[in-house]
Amino acid sequence: MSExxxxxxxxxxxxxCVLTDINEFEADMxxxxxxxxKYKFLTQSEKDYIIFQFSILVDKVNISNKKTEQRECEICxxxxxxxxxCDYCIRNYLTDHFNNWSxxxxxxxxxxxxCQLNTQRxxxxxxxxxxxxxxxxxxxxKGGCSSIYNAIWKDGRYDTWDKQNRRLKRAGTEHVILKRLDHSNGLNKKWIIEIKSHLNFMNKISCVVRCHGITFDPNTQDFMLVLNLMEYSLREYLLQNHKYILWEQKxxxxxxxxxxINMIHRLDTIHRDLHSGNVLQTRFSKWWxxxxxGLYGSVTQEQGDIYGNLPYIAPEIINGKPATxxxxxxxxAMLMWxxxxxxxxxxxxxxxxxxxxDILEGIRPPIDKYTPYWYTKLMKQCWDANPKNRPKSSTILNEIRKQLRIIYQNELENSKPIQIAINNNGNTENQTYSPSTTLSKIYKFKDLPEPQNRIQDYDFNDDDFMRINEILKLDSTDDDEFFDLFGE
Known part of the structure; x- marks a missing residue:
């Protein structure tokens, strides 16, 4: 068997996933x-590996959505x-061991x-x-209202179902992240909300960092989430690799x-605290x-306080409105930028x-004029000061998928080499990094104005003015070309 x-x-x-809509649960094996x-360069071993990974995904999807025909388990x-x-066998096994731990x-x-009674894989x-x-x-x-540790889990997580011996098998020793929830030893129970939220999302959608379980630190008397070890935060990844990242990879x-985000919103829930410190890359699949x-917030947070990372907080939230x-x-939009x-x-x-x-006055980060029009337009719509003008997550996903499909389809049709996610660990000496850029905290603001949009100023060079003159001489102006230059 080849490597x-x-x-x-x-x-x-x-x-x-992108080309067949498997993420929308419409594709079968x-x-x-x-x-x-269609990918002729794959070895048979690689094809078998991809098929196996998809079979696990499709099984979970079929269980959740009750798709395809059922089969009778020969055991239960x-x-x-x-x-x-058999998901029933797995749940029965876990139920039989309820009295073995506390x-x-x-x-x-x-x-x-x-959670174990709802386990699907x-x-x-x-x-x-x-x-x-x-x-x-x-x-x-340190991560907002938690502390993060690396650790080695001696036994490792449950990995596969052993049909012959009718038991769950463990993966063996593995590296994990321990996330200690600050003040979870006190009377304030807000930390339980974060645990419930994370586990609830993880059971329903696969794009949330996997939590293997919960433990208790006897030294601090705090509970800890046991999380899958991830490769990078988005902030770390951009800091080290940005100049090497190709457009299609962005x-x-x-x-x-x-x-x-779309999957979270489809569950009729919200995140509340999106920023580049809590977007994480998986180690093997390189998925983000x-x-x-952000349900947990801080135990010291008072009514009227704002919790988050300020540059990413929507203006209406800064102005005291609830998260939506x-x-x-x-x-x-700020992550796009x-x-x-x-x-x-x-x-x-x-x-x-x-x-x-300034954010409430409509100030936004400057956009490079060579940014593709569709990207600029989408970003501006998403950071509009009026929440009603922002597109829905499904609209955003469809537009980005359309652009990515063009890239992937062109790559496939023209037999172009696949661009692999970068893991450069490059030189960062010319870039500055502050922990404050990835931490959420409490803000107290008073007497702020109502949010508004602001017409952005543009700096034009000689080439821009030549283009403007050429456009103005035409009998019928090209709207797209004007938008390219001026924005919306």
Whole structure:
């Protein structure tokens, strides 16, 4: 069997998701296999690996949406929509072990059991994990209202269902992230909201950072989420690699983020705290996932306070309005700009009342005039001061998918080489980075104006003026060319 090029395999996986609508749960395995065969350079081992990964995804989708024909499990005689395993057998196995563990906290026990009763695939089991099962625990960074640690999980997560022995098998020793929820040892129970939110999303959609379970730090008396180890935050990735990232790779990143936001909004929920510090890249598939749902906030937050990362906070939120799907869309616009420029919006400015005032006055980061028109237009719509003018997440996703499909289809038809996600660990000596650009915190603002849009000023050079004169001489002006130059 030939060696699998995992970076190539996952790049093809992503292309098939975009080109066949598998992300919208409309494709079956026959469609997937047909799409895979179009990539002639894949070895049979790579094709088999991609098919296996899709089979797991399709099984979960079929269980959730009750698609395809059911089959009778030869072990438990229940009718299941999954082909690779039986979700009933997995849940029965977990239920039989309910009495074998306890967190010591009734609410946590009930939450974990509820998650296990809703488990749909073997590698997405949530469990109680004793702290002694971790070793080499090292502090990594501060993250808003939490502290982040690297650790080694001695046994590792549940990975596959062993049909022969009727049990879940573990992956073995693996590196994970421990996210300690500050003040979760006190009477304030707001931290439980974040746990419930994260686990609820993870059970329903795959674009949320995977949580393997919960543990308890005996030293701080705080609960900790046990999370899948990710490669980069978006901020770290752009800091190290921006000058090497090709245009199609930037579109890939915003597509992944747009897809995640759309899935969250389809569940009729919102994120509340989107910024480049909580958009994370997976280690193997190089997909971009979302973490740190902003429901938790801070235990010291008072009524009227604003919690978040100021450059990404929608103007209406700064002005005291509640978070909405539309405020998520504004944050997404700032991520679009950051991916385009490589630096956080309003880099170098103090995150204080002066910046808040400017945002409400309609000040937005400058857009390079060579940015493609569709990208500029979409970004401006998303950061409009009036939430009603911002597009829905589904509209955003469809536009970005259309652009990415053009790239992927052209690549396929012309046998162009696949561009692999960058992992450069490049030189960052000429770039500045401040932890404040990725942290959320509490803001207290008073007497701020109502949000408004502002007509942006443009700097024209000689070539621009020549183009303007040429356009004005035409009997019928080209609207698209004017928009290219002036914006909307």
């Amino acid at each position: 699998i090029r995992y970076d190539i395999a996952w790049a093809v996986f992503h292309r098939i 026959k469609t997937v296999e047909c799409a895979i065969n 005689q229940n009718w299941t929509y999954a082909q690779q395993y 967190s010591g906290n009734i609410e946590i026990d009930e939450l974990i059991r509820e 073997p590698d997405y089991v949530v469990e109680w994990i004793p702290y002694k099962n971790f070793s080499d625990i090292k502090y990594k960074t 579109i890939r990143i915003i597509y992944d983020i747009a897809y995640a 996932y979302i973490s740190d749902f 799907k539309e405020s998520d869309i504004y944050s997404f 950051e991916i385009l420029s490589g630096i956080p919006p309003f880099q170098g400015r103090d995150h204080g009342s002066s910046l808040a005032y």
